[in-house]
Amino acid sequence: MLQMVLQNSISGMAMGLLYGVIGIGVCLFWQTTGLINFAHISSAMLGAYFFYTFNVMWNFPIIIAFVLAVSLVALYGIVVLRGVVYKQIMGRKGGRLEFIVATMMLNIFLLNLVIVVWGGVPYPFPSIFGSPMNPLRIGRVAIQHHSLWVLAFTVALVIGLNYFFKRTLTGKALRATAQNKDTASLMGIGVGKMTALSFALSTGITAIAGILLAPIYFVSVELGGGIIGIKGFASAVIGGLTNPFGALVGGLLIGLAENFSVFYISSSYRDVITFVLLVFFLIARPQGLFKKM
Amino acid sequence: MRKYFKVLPLMVLVVTLLAGSVAGAQTIKFGLVAPFTGSGSILGDYIREAMMLAVDEINAAGGIEGRQIEVIVYDDEAAPATAINVVKRVIENDKVDVVFGPNMSSSVLAVHQVAADNETLMMVGATSPSLGYDRTGNPWLFRLRADDQVRVENQADYAVEVLGSKKPGIIYGTTDYCTSARDVIIARFAEHGIEPVAVEQMREGDVDATGQLLNMVRAGVDSIMGLTHESEAAVFVRQMRQMGVDVPIVGFTAWGVPAFTDLAPEAAKGVIAVQSFTPEDTNPVVQEFVQKYQARYGRLPSDPGQAYYDGVYAIKEVIERVGFDKHAMRQELENFSGYVGLQGELVTDEKHNLSRFSLISEFQGDGWKIIEKY
Numbered sequence: 047m048l049q050m051v052l053q054n055s056i057s058g059m060a061m062g063l064l065y066g067v068i069g070i071g072v073c074l075f076w077q078t079t080g081l082i083n084f085a086h087i088s089s090a091m092l093g094a095y096f097f098y099t100f101n102v103m104w105n106f107p108i109i110i111a112f113v114l115a116v117s118l119v120a121l122y123g124i125v126v127l128r129g130v131v132y133k134q135i136m137g138r139k140g141g142r143l144e145f146i147v148a149t150m151m152l153n154i155f156l157l158n159l160v161i162v163v164w165g166g167v168p169y170p171f172p173s174i175f176g177s178p179m180n181p182l183r184i185g186r187v188a189i190q191h192h193s194l195w196v197l198a199f200t201v202a203l204v205i206g207l208n209y210f211f212k213r214t215l216t217g218k219a220l221r222a223t224a225q226n227k228d229t230a231s232l233m234g235i236g237v238g239k240m241t242a243l244s245f246a247l248s249t250g251i252t253a254i255a256g257i258l259l260a261p262i263y264f265v266s267v268e269l270g271g272g273i274i275g276i277k278g279f280a281s282a283v284i285g286g287l288t289n290p291f292g293a294l295v296g297g298l299l300i301g302l303a304e305n306f307s308v309f310y311i312s313s314s315y316r317d318v319i320t321f322v323l324l325v326f327f328l329i330a331r332p333q334g335l336f337k338k339m
Numbered sequence: 340m341r342k343y344f345k346v347l348p349l350m351v352l353v354v355t356l357l358a359g360s361v362a363g364a365q366t367i368k369f370g371l372v373a374p375f376t377g378s379g380s381i382l383g384d385y386i387r388e389a390m391m392l393a394v395d396e397i398n399a400a401g402g403i404e405g406r407q408i409e410v411i412v413y414d415d416e417a418a419p420a421t422a423i424n425v426v427k428r429v430i431e432n433d434k435v436d437v438v439f440g441p442n443m444s445s446s447v448l449a450v451h452q453v454a455a456d457n458e459t460l461m462m463v464g465a466t467s468p469s470l471g472y473d474r475t476g477n478p479w480l481f482r483l484r485a486d487d488q489v490r491v492e493n494q495a496d497y498a499v500e501v502l503g504s505k506k507p508g509i510i511y512g513t514t515d516y517c518t519s520a521r522d523v524i525i526a527r528f529a530e531h532g533i534e535p536v537a538v539e540q541m542r543e544g545d546v547d548a549t550g551q552l553l554n555m556v557r558a559g560v561d562s563i564m565g566l567t568h569e570s571e572a573a574v575f576v577r578q579m580r581q582m583g584v585d586v587p588i589v590g591f592t593a594w595g596v597p598a599f600t601d602l603a604p605e606a607a608k609g610v611i612a613v614q615s616f617t618p619e620d621t622n623p624v625v626q627e628f629v630q631k632y633q634a635r636y637g638r639l640p641s642d643p644g645q646a647y648y649d650g651v652y653a654i655k656e657v658i659e660r661v662g663f664d665k666h667a668m669r670q671e672l673e674n675f676s677g678y679v680g681l682q683g684e685l686v687t688d689e690k691h692n693l694s695r696f697s698l699i700s701e702f703q704g705d706g707w708k709i710i711e712k713y
Contacts, residue, residue: 050553053549054550161376165376165381166376166380166417167381168570179580179606188583262574264573268544268570272544306550309550313551316542316545317542
């Protein structure tokens with residue numbers, strides 16, 4: 047029984063890490079723009095599809111495929127998300143609500159674009175993070191090599207972001223721009239450049255998350271249209287929206303709650319628990335688990 | 340001069356009708372409604388390719404009773420809302436003689452009444468028991484494959500009679516296709532005096548089944564019945580292998596197609612599945628079809644293509660027997676027998692299924708090995 051509980055915990059944490067990775071991107075965008083991007087999860091889907099195209103279909107080496115895929119999604123962040131959506135709305139003093147609706151529509155557009163270009167059939171992702179058939183075994187508990195990669199990436203990301211925002215001039219300039227664009231501009235910060243950077247950063251990091259998610263989700267439209275985006279958002283809200291570490295903890299909480307609800311209640315309630323947690327936090331602790339980083 | 344103007348509309352009408360009847364005499368229109376985008380897009384390609392192979396063969400041999408077959412194809416995106424639009428269009432605007440598809444059970448449930456209202460034959464490959472004539476009461480709806488009732492009962496029988504399972508576990512999805520199969524398999528196990536020890540759900544899009552698997556282990560299952568769609572089947576078997584859960588697994592039709600085995604080729608080894616078709620079938624009729632298909636498309640055919648290939652030939656046979664009158668065709672289809680296709684002899688049963696053919700096969704990594712034929 048103990049082994050079952052351990053296995054369930056580890057699998058729950060592995061899933062939770064994935065939710066957390068998506069949540070980190072939500073936090074990052076909120077921190078740097080003060081907005082919620084509802085097309086956020088599309089960046090993960092595009093990252094996975096671009097990587098699959100370069101690496102599997104065109105046989106580019108993994109590193110080149112990875113860099114190209116992430117760069118292309120970052121470019122999409124600057125050109126489409128910022129250039130077409132954000133600038134148009136902000137140019138005529140549009141509000142946050144308009145941005146939310148516009149990005150929701152952008153998400154649907156990108157989902158359909160992917161279906162048209164790549165088809166709706168899921169593709170198997172190459173085993174670049176270790177064979178899923180030979181997990182690391184501690185006793186009778188199996189741990190996926192892939193989960194260790196995700197753990198390493200998320201820890202590095204959280205530490206890196208913490209350092210970037212607190213210790214570097216560019217990071218501080220980004221935060222200043224998010225807080226007050228006019229004052230930041232008066233301080234000599236290139237607001238346009240900073241906004242472009244924040245769009246590229248959040249979409250690029252989410253693209254990496256998409257590549258990390260693909261071995262589990264396959265290269266499929268589920269990445270962009272499935273429930274993972276909502277769970278990532280819930281992780282960020284539970285964690286406090288302004289703290290990437292909080293998003294990670296929020297994700298772990300959801301992953302564990304889901305798996306234990308299947309184990310002790312019923313598999314039919316797996317997704318319900320995410321929304322129960324989200325509603326609970328929105329009512330009882332809207333500021334989230336952690337304070338602003 | 341004025342009297343000419345008076346008869347002009349009448350002349351135009353007569354000429355139009357004549358032109359229409361001349362054109363009608365040259366072709367017979369088939370509509371194909373299948374998913375070419377969306378989650379079921381791979382099925383649409385297999386269906387269209389197999390159907391066009393039959394159509395082109397028939398047209399090359401002079402058509403049906405001298406008429407060439409014209410095919411109008413629509414994409415229903417595997418979505419009932421889209422299916423309603425395209426089925427209405429293909430029946431009411433294009434005025435086809437026979438509609439093939441939709442292929443998704445939920446789409447057929449949404450649209451079959453359109454075929455009944457317009458008295459147009461609808462030949463579907465969807466397999467949910469909900470679509471049987473006993474449930475829909477639609478005299479114009481026919482099914483080209485065995486329904487899931489038949490196949491899932493075979494699945495349960497195989498688990499009990501061949502594998503000797505006494506404590507089966509069930510993993511099922513949430514669509515009508517999966518939940519209907521779950522109800523059928525539980526009822527069939529009950530007929531054997533067996534109650535499944537774990538009945539677990541996996542939502543479409545779920546990528547973790549640890550909790551469900553642990554519940555099955557805790558319940559001491561001695562076999563697992565897979566009743567999910569293809570992607571979830573791949574996730575489930577992969578995690579099953581990772582966690583070292585070592586019991587036989589028997590899946591229903593979604594577990595017997597490349598859309599599943601391509602996603603988890605290693606983990607799927609040893610999976611037993613109920614199938615409607617496999618290109619490994621040594622039946623000479625099937626092998627001839629496989630060779631023609633491969634020569635034309637450069638890949639192997641897959642379920643449910645064979646059902647639509649058979650369907651086109653069944654309609655040809657019907658017309659050759661009773662002519663082009665749709666009521667006579669429907670009547671003939673209702674009592675149809677005597678035509679041998681890829682699925683053996685097609686015989687319409689009381690549920691309007693033209694076939695009860697199914698296979699039990701085991702995936703061996705590079706293909707399927709047939710264990711039983713029903």
